[in-house]
Each structure stands twice: as C-alpha cells, then as structure tokens.
Amino acid sequence: MPSPRLFAGHQLRALRRRHALTQAAAATRLGISTSYLSQIENGDRPLTGLVQAALARAFPHEWGEIGEDAGLTAAALAAATDPAVDGPAAPDPGLHKALRQQPQLARRLVALHAAYARVEAQVRVLDDRVESGESLRRQPWEAVRDWFHHAGNYIDPLDRAAEALAARFPADATPRRAIAERLQARHRVTIEGGGGQHGRALRLYDPQRRTLTIDRTLPPESALFQLAHQLVRLELEAAIEAIVTQSGLADEAARALLSVGLANYAAGALLMPYAAFRDAARGVRHDIDRLRQQFGVSFEQACHRLSTLQRPGAEGIPFFFCRVDMAGNITKRHSATPLEFARFGGACPLWIVHEAVAIPDRILVQRAETPDGVRYVTMAKGLVKPSGSFARSPRRYAVTIGCETRHAADFVYADELRPDGPATPIGSSCRICPRTACDQRAFPPAASIIEIDPNARAIVPYGFR
Known part of the structure; x- marks a missing residue:
C-alpha cells in the first residue's frame, strides 16, 4: 500500500519564517527552485522524499515538527552519511525508500549509530584522561x-x-x-x-x-x-x-x-531573554558586537548565550563556544555541534583561538575541518579583563564561537572567507587526534604504536599507527 502523500506547506512556511529566510534563500538551501517551494507552501505539491531529506539536512533540529517520521528521517540521514563510518554514504532516494519500507530497520540503524557514537566518546574520554595522568575520579x-x-x-x-x-x-x-x-x-x-x-x-x-x-x-x-x-x-x-x-x-x-x-x-x-535575543541574533547575522551593544552585555556573555539557544521547537543555529587562557587551557566549553573539545589539557595548536589570545581586541576568522570531515567557520577574539589595580595582573584570554559551514550564510564572520577556500585541519588535542600528517603534533595519540626510522628525520620525529 503506497504511503500517503505529505502536504505540509504551512509548517514549512512557518519554519522558513522562523529562520528569517526568503523563499529564494530557503529554496537555495534545499536545492530546489523558488517556484517549486512556493507550490509546496501553497499546498499545491506534496513533500517528496528528496525534499524531506533536504529538509532533514538543512533543519535537523526542527525537522521533527513536519511529518510523523521526520525525526527518524533526520536521525537516519545523519547515521547513513556520517563520514566517520567507513563506506559510501547511502543516497537520499534509497534512504527514503528504506524508511518507508523498513521503518524498524531504520530505527535499528539509528540506535546502532547512537551506540557507536557513545562508545567512541567514552573511549576518547578514557584515553584523554589516562594519558593526561588525571585521576579516574571526577x-x-x-x-x-x-x-x-x-x-x-x-x-x-x-x-x-x-x-x-x-x-x-x-x-x-x-x-x-x-x-x-x-x-x-x-x-x-x-x-x-x-x-x-x-x-x-x-x-x-x-x-x-x-x-x-x-x-x-x-x-x-x-x-x-x-x-x-x-x-x-x-x-x-x-x-x-x-x-x-x-x-x-x-x-x-x-x-x-x-x-x-x-x-x-x-x-x-x-x-538576554530567549526570544528577543534569538530574533536579534538572526537579524544581525550573529554579529557579536552588535548584540552586546543592544543588550548591554560583554562580548563573552553574548558568545556564551548564543551557544545556549537550543529550546525545542525554537532552536537557534547550533554553535560551539569555548574560552582559552594564555597557557592554552580551555576554561569554558560547550558544543551544540559535532565538534568535541578535549576534556583535559589544551586545544589543537592549529586552532586560531591560540593566536587570538596574543592579539586582544582583534577578531580572527578561520575555516577549520575536524578529522570526521565536518567543516566549521570559527570566530575568535582576544579579550583583556582589567583587575582594577596595578598590583594585580589583568586576565588575558580568548573566546571563540563557531558553526558548521552549512550555516555560513547566517554567520556574518564567514563573509571574511572565500566560499571555495581551504580549511585548516584541526583536532581536539594531540592525545586523541588521529591525524598522521601534522607538523604541529606535540605527542602521539593514546594507544598508538610508535614507529621510528633512525635513518630519516621528519618535522615530527616519529610515525605511528
């Protein structure tokens, strides 16, 4: 029996307006024509499997409000296209067909992917903790x-x-x-x-x-x-x-x-009340300086607040946020993105936030790529917090905030980067970074096998596998 056609024009229009997108901008994000999107919103055309998959990619956190199996679609799409898993990604039409014909199998795929992600995270945490010499007691x-x-x-x-x-x-x-x-x-x-x-x-x-x-x-x-x-x-x-x-x-x-x-x-x-701050952030394309002036807060406070805008049904752009001191220690961290920070020690030396610490009051922008293949636009700014006394040194640190490049059109700092420009390969920290060709590596990753050739000397004096 064929699945009933899904007409969800009014929900799609409301979703587009919440993101302050014109029909043309939304159509570009979904990879369809403006006239086709207009027909869907007017109830003249149903949501095909390809359009539903595009919606799941473009609005993963809000897709659950459109269609009965929308949450499953988004989760299955993420599992089937995760670059950290070996093998070719499942094509959108095939994925939608599998969801329609074998929903239990799709749910099992999603559950297995979630379990895999949890195990990977636990292994990284354990490796990081053991290699850093930290106590196993939190x-x-x-x-x-x-x-x-x-x-x-x-x-x-x-x-x-x-x-x-x-x-x-x-x-x-x-x-x-x-x-x-x-x-x-x-x-x-x-x-x-x-x-x-x-x-x-x-x-x-x-x-x-x-x-x-x-x-x-x-x-x-x-x-x-x-x-x-x-x-x-x-x-x-x-x-x-x-x-x-x-x-x-x-x-x-x-x-x-x-x-x-x-x-x-x-x-x-x-x-920074949720709805007012979220709307203002969208209106200025997440320009931190304009937000801090409008709400009378500090640069750091505005950055941190942006990373908390994850109210169900009214999510903002998923951002990561962290604060790094002069020694490279991460003193605040949060990520609503796939990016994970090292729990112990410092961050990747290739990350632009370290340069920002040494250059206060200057905004630096970087396109970065993590080992899982996800690309981010990162903004970092060095800050100085005065002590009020010559006898006490001011606090110097940097804050950074970023999002996946698929949100670059809504992030004003991405305007500084060429759309087709290269990305800096970064990792969480050397202890848990799998990259083999990195000139900035401080030490090999945990549990790796060291390989040394006494007849050859590279920038990093060892290899590993």
Whole structure:
C-alpha cells in the first residue's frame, strides 16, 4: 500500500519564517527552485522524499515538527552519511525508500549509530584522561561541566522563568535600573559599591544585613551581570534548588558549584531573554558586537548565550563556544555541534583561538575541518579583563564561537572567507587526534604504536599507527 502523500506547506512556511529566510534563500538551501517551494507552501505539491531529506539536512533540529517520521528521517540521514563510518554514504532516494519500507530497520540503524557514537566518546574520554595522568575520579568542577554538557547547555525551566521575569521589567527602564529597583523593592536589598575592602570579591551578599556589594572597578557589563546573578538567586531559588536536587550529583562541592552555574545561566537568560535575543541574533547575522551593544552585555556573555539557544521547537543555529587562557587551557566549553573539545589539557595548536589570545581586541576568522570531515567557520577574539589595580595582573584570554559551514550564510564572520577556500585541519588535542600528517603534533595519540626510522628525520620525529 503506497504511503500517503505529505502536504505540509504551512509548517514549512512557518519554519522558513522562523529562520528569517526568503523563499529564494530557503529554496537555495534545499536545492530546489523558488517556484517549486512556493507550490509546496501553497499546498499545491506534496513533500517528496528528496525534499524531506533536504529538509532533514538543512533543519535537523526542527525537522521533527513536519511529518510523523521526520525525526527518524533526520536521525537516519545523519547515521547513513556520517563520514566517520567507513563506506559510501547511502543516497537520499534509497534512504527514503528504506524508511518507508523498513521503518524498524531504520530505527535499528539509528540506535546502532547512537551506540557507536557513545562508545567512541567514552573511549576518547578514557584515553584523554589516562594519558593526561588525571585521576579516574571526577573532580566537582568536572562533574558540573559534564552535567551541563548532557543537558545540552539549555535549561528550560530557568530559561523560561528568567524570560518571564525580564518581561515584568518596566519598558522605559534600563536593565541595570530595573534589576536594582526590583532588588530593593521586592527583596529589601541595599546595593553598595566596594573597592577592595572585601579582598577580591566581585560580588558579596550579606543575607543578614541584606546588603549587596559590587566591586566598583568592574566594567559596567560585568557589574550588571553580578546584579542579575543576585536577583535570580533570590527570585528563582526554588527552581534552582529543584534542579540541583534532581541532578544526581552526590558530592556537596559539585552541588554547590552547580547551583552557582545555574544562577549564572539564569542571569544570562535574564539579560538576554530567549526570544528577543534569538530574533536579534538572526537579524544581525550573529554579529557579536552588535548584540552586546543592544543588550548591554560583554562580548563573552553574548558568545556564551548564543551557544545556549537550543529550546525545542525554537532552536537557534547550533554553535560551539569555548574560552582559552594564555597557557592554552580551555576554561569554558560547550558544543551544540559535532565538534568535541578535549576534556583535559589544551586545544589543537592549529586552532586560531591560540593566536587570538596574543592579539586582544582583534577578531580572527578561520575555516577549520575536524578529522570526521565536518567543516566549521570559527570566530575568535582576544579579550583583556582589567583587575582594577596595578598590583594585580589583568586576565588575558580568548573566546571563540563557531558553526558548521552549512550555516555560513547566517554567520556574518564567514563573509571574511572565500566560499571555495581551504580549511585548516584541526583536532581536539594531540592525545586523541588521529591525524598522521601534522607538523604541529606535540605527542602521539593514546594507544598508538610508535614507529621510528633512525635513518630519516621528519618535522615530527616519529610515525605511528
């Protein structure tokens, strides 16, 4: 019995408009003509298997809302075309036919691919941990980092609660004034300015006296973030505590760190409410400087917020985000893309973020390719956080954010790169990078067999297999 034809014009039109795409731009992304797309949206033509596969590739996170088996289509497409798996990729028509005729087999394929991905990730983590000499017992900060990673760096209850709280602010008040007034009126908190009398505390709250001291040497956007952090700790205390209780973290230090991390997350969501920030980001093609000016936040805060826009049914572009210090240590990391960061040690030396650390206030752009064949557009910028005192060195680091090249049209920084330009081959770290021809390799990958020829000397003094 033939499958019923799928007419989903209104859903497709809504999806296109959420991404602020014209019919011509959407048709180009799907590989069809503008007139054909118009006929589909008007209900004159059904979604063929080829168009459904194109939709699954172009909008993998939102494709589930169109068609009963759309989620399976997207997952099966990813499994059948994963470049990390040997063998030719399954063609779109064949895949769609298999889905229609053997849905149970397709689900099994998806489950096997997911299991393969989990095992690969676990092996990389174990290799990285063993080779780095780290203890097999997770430290509290590692447990919290892993918790946020498994949560997809999007915490729906807090995000929506913070967005609702921001909506209650007076329309004619600046965020700083609105937050300060709410702290004083609703929570009877007096805000004071400090300048070193409390050691190095940037924010100090005294619950008995109900006083909040903010270091007056902080940049305005940092001071605003500290005010927002304190407000959400008071307003969303029950929601934060409920998430901590359900987190499964047994270590008290880890639970305390998670509580702080959740308050930081909610503070960012308060200053950059989800829908408003997502729409603004699309409108300026994710130009970080324009976003930070519009929302009164720092460059780093705007980058981090972009990496959290993964609300089901209203996802933003999947970004990765990380922060790297002068020694190459990754001090913040999150990826909503296939890119995985090394859990221990530094990042790949070929990654442009390391150059950005040494050149503050300059934006660098790079097209990079990971060992699995996925290409990314990466933007990195070096930042300096002042200390407020000659006796204390300023903090120097770089932040980087990027997306797969298929989203380049929506990422303003990709304009600096030639569409047909080369990509820099990068990896996660030398310990888990399989590349054999890399002049920047510091040491061989874990569990490899070293090969040394005493009669020959290359840039890297050994081979491996």
